[in-house]
Amino acid sequence: MSRVVYKTLVSAADKFVPSKLRPLWEHEAGPKTIFFWAPAFKWGLVIAGLGDLNRPVETLSIPQSVSLAATGLIWSRYSLVIIPKNYSLFAVNVFVAMTSLYQIGRAIKYEQAKKSKQ
Structure with missing residues (x-):
C-alpha cells in the first residue's frame, strides 16, 4: 500500500x-530511491549528537558513543564502495562518527580527571 x-x-x-x-x-541515488531518503532521515542522529554536546559529561554513555562511532565509520566506508556511490550517506555517517568520537573523547577525559582526583 x-x-x-x-x-x-x-x-x-x-x-x-x-x-x-x-x-x-x-x-x-536521487529522491526517487531509498538511497536518498535513508541518509536524509539519518541526519536526525547527527542533530541528536549535536544536542548532546551540551549534555553533562557524567551522563554520557561510552558504549553507546563507541557503537555510534563504529556504525558511522563502517557505513561511511560502505557508502563509497556500493554502486551507485552514495555521497549523502557518506556525509551523514562521517558526521555521526565525528560527533560520537568527540563524545568519547569528552567521556574519557572526564574519567581520567576523576581518577586523578582520587
Missing part, C-alpha cells in the same frame, strides 16, 4: 521538477 502511495506521489511531483533539477531527480 505504501509503495503505491509513494509511486503516486513521485509521479505527481515528476511533472513539476524543473529541467535544471532533472539530473538530481533522475539520479540512481
Whole structure:
C-alpha cells in the first residue's frame, strides 16, 4: 500500500521538477530511491549528537558513543564502495562518527580527571 502511495506521489511531483533539477531527480541515488531518503532521515542522529554536546559529561554513555562511532565509520566506508556511490550517506555517517568520537573523547577525559582526583 505504501509503495503505491509513494509511486503516486513521485509521479505527481515528476511533472513539476524543473529541467535544471532533472539530473538530481533522475539520479540512481536521487529522491526517487531509498538511497536518498535513508541518509536524509539519518541526519536526525547527527542533530541528536549535536544536542548532546551540551549534555553533562557524567551522563554520557561510552558504549553507546563507541557503537555510534563504529556504525558511522563502517557505513561511511560502505557508502563509497556500493554502486551507485552514495555521497549523502557518506556525509551523514562521517558526521555521526565525528560527533560520537568527540563524545568519547569528552567521556574519557572526564574519567581520567576523576581518577586523578582520587
